[in-house]
Amino acid sequence: MPLTAFYLAPDSTLQKNLTEAEVKAAFESKRGLLWVDITSTDQRDARFLESVFKFHRLAIEDCVDPLVHPPKIDDFEEYLFIIVHGINHQAESEVVETTELEIFLGPHFVVSNHNFAMMSVDGVRRRADEDGRPMRYGAQFLTHALIDAVMDNVMPTIDRMAEVAEKIEEAIVDNPDRATLDTIIALRRSTLRIHRVMAPQREVLNRMSRGEFPIVSAETEFYYRNVYDHIVRIEDLNQTLRERADTALSSYYLAVAYRQNEIVKVLSxxxxxxxxxxxxxxxxxxxxxxxxxxxxxxxxxxxxxxxxxxxxxxxxxxxxxxxxxxxxLWEREPPSLLRLFKVEPKHLKRMGETRLHTPNGPDRPPAAQPREQNPKPPLDG
Incomplete structure (x- = not known):
């Protein structure tokens, strides 16, 4: 199974590429911080999660099940099971596709699972492999870093959709052809798909930021509130795009009717x-x-x-x-719908390329602190 495991020992020693036996030993020690990232969970992974971490069978089934699950958060007392959605930038589709990220958050461990490679998770994992910084402030901040990275990579898609909306409005005035109609429908479907996952996702972050779960400390709640505000902004922009798509659709039909009238006029x-x-x-x-x-x-x-x-x-x-x-005299080449909302990787945020602001200054390794002091986690800049 594609498994990557990191273990930050109580003495701040970072261990990488742990075997299954080492993962089990680190988990049972209940000290330090263990992060296990799994890609494409199968039945063997399910048995591993159940035998080592003793996760609830229903939560494991959500990880294995290929069906899409809405964002949610379940409290199993000893740990939280969180599902969030991000944009699948590898999908070759006319409409924006989303992908799931399942997270098990415990006091001394984080287990993340996703069926497809996610650039946001790869960025956090790469930074952890370099200096272990995302893990040095506890499981709560590591979970925040994962969710925040996923949300950061939604904005480039929203910006790209806004550019497409502007081109649609220009095309309606210049030449409202069938390609324009297909683009409007693709934009509208994309906004609906984003709304379908962002609405429950906003509630998930709202619950994590208001002190509902004892496992989330009061210090970390502010960071989850920041992600919540980010999701609210995404929803507002997406709602604006949906309204523009609806307006563009009405304008398209009016423009087509006007053009038909002009054609009938010419024939007359x-x-x-x-x-x-x-x-x-x-x-x-x-x-x-x-x-x-x-x-x-x-x-x-x-x-x-x-x-x-x-x-x-x-x-x-x-x-x-x-x-x-x-x-x-009209001449126009219809645009291709495939990869219409595709965002190039160079425009996506990689956590490994961003500057982490810590109390010691940007990009400086924090001073070694005992785990029991529970230092305040930094905000990803």
Whole structure:
């Protein structure tokens, strides 16, 4: 199983890449801090979690079950089971995809599980591998660092969706084609999908920041409140995008109706141009003796009159502003929906590349402190 384990001993010694036996020994010691990160949980991982950590079977089933579970937090007295959602930046989809992160938070351990590689978790894990800093302030701060990193990587997607919304509004004015409609629908579905996970996720962080769980100390509650405020901001921006998508959809239908009216108008004007020509052709097409019938240039004279009448009619329509050539000059390449809301990795936040602000100054290793002092955790800058 893809398992990465770190153990920060009481003497601040960091052990990496622990085996299953070492993980069990570190957990049973109930000292220091143990972090186990699992990718793609299977039945073997489930047996490992149950035999070593004695987690509740229902919580383990949520980790193994491939179905999507809404964000939630369950209190099992000795530990908390938390499910949060982030953006799946590896998904090749027309609509924003989310991915789950399950976290078991105990007094001396954190177990994280995710079915797909998550750049946010990788950043925290990389920083822990370098100097162990995310683990030096306890399990509560490590859990905060994981959730905060997941939320930080939602904002680039929101910003990208805002850019798409602006392009949609421009396209509706320029040329509301089928590609524009598909983009509007994709944007609206993406906002609904984000709202579906952010609404319960906000409640999870609200509960963690108001002193409901004894395992979360009063000092750490402020940090979870910061993540809660972050989620509220994401929800507000997402709600604005959803309203813009609804407005764009209404504007699209109005623009299409207007364009159809213009097309009907053009066709009506073309029919009006040929109406006098048909009249002339009908008169001289009758099986009667007509004046000038035997004239040598009668056909060419009649053809010239018809051309003059047609050109004169078109000129009159243009003069009156009834005829517009713009519809015949449009050229537009429809955008591809695939990867529409894709955010490039360079625009995503990696915790390993950010500056951690500690009481000793930014990016300085904190002074060694006994675990029982419960030092105040830093806020990830």
């Amino acid at each position: 004007l073309i029919a009006a141009v040929f109406l006098p020509l048909n009249l002339i052709a009908g008169i001289y097409g009758m099986n009667l003796v007509l004046p000038g019938e035997h004239f040598t240039w009668a056909f060419y004279l009649l053809l010239g009159i018809m051309i003059l009448v047609g050109v004169g009619t078109v000129a009159w329509f243009v003069y009156r502003g009834w005829f517009n050539f713009q519809w015949f």
